Amino acid sequence: SAVISQKPSRDICQRGTSLTIQCQVDSQVTMMFWYRQQPGQSLTLIATANQGSEATYESGFVIDKFPISRPNLTFSTLTVSNMSPEDSSIYLCSVGGTSSGRAGGDTQYFGPGTRLTVL
């Protein structure tokens, strides 16, 4: 499986500021995703990061709040903009497209996550 790193691993931020999270993969991957995990909750998909085009956002998530970049097949960033305490979560990137040819499902591998606290 691919080796995935995220920076920063954790941060404490002030209300109204923005934070950019980086996700780096050690090999080219087709799919990259960003998830949010609020305290005590499960994971929710924010968006699919598309290389060379705008990200595809899930219902309830908008580009102005969570702008995403993916300049190449190994790197993506997620920005959490104009933060409020409700944005305190673990943010995880994942990669897929590494199980080509397997019918019915493609395993996603996750980065170590970024633990964000907004005061």
Place this chain on the structure above:
Amino acid sequence: AQKITQTQPGMFVQEKEAVTLDCTYDTSDPSYGLFWYKQPSSGEMIFLIYQGSYDQQNATEGRYSLNFQKARKSANLVISASQLGDSAMYFCAMDSSYKLIFGSGTRLLVRP
């Protein structure tokens, strides 16, 4: 719409015993994948095991096996010979159109 249900918020198991974590799913797609992930307190998501909807046999990976009952739409995870390091959150997930939908998770505590 696709949905994953995990009805056990928390489970206890004695060290060296086996434990089953329940997962049921709902989908109208004929082709799908089912996954289990482990999340320790550190927060990382660790892939454990995969089962494809067309797979004839139950998946196994070391001490992990998946009890797949397609007609009942269940995909229970069985952990054999539990170890203290197995204490964590466990999430069942389903893949459809390359997106993962997660259940609410089960917190497993292994007692020495």
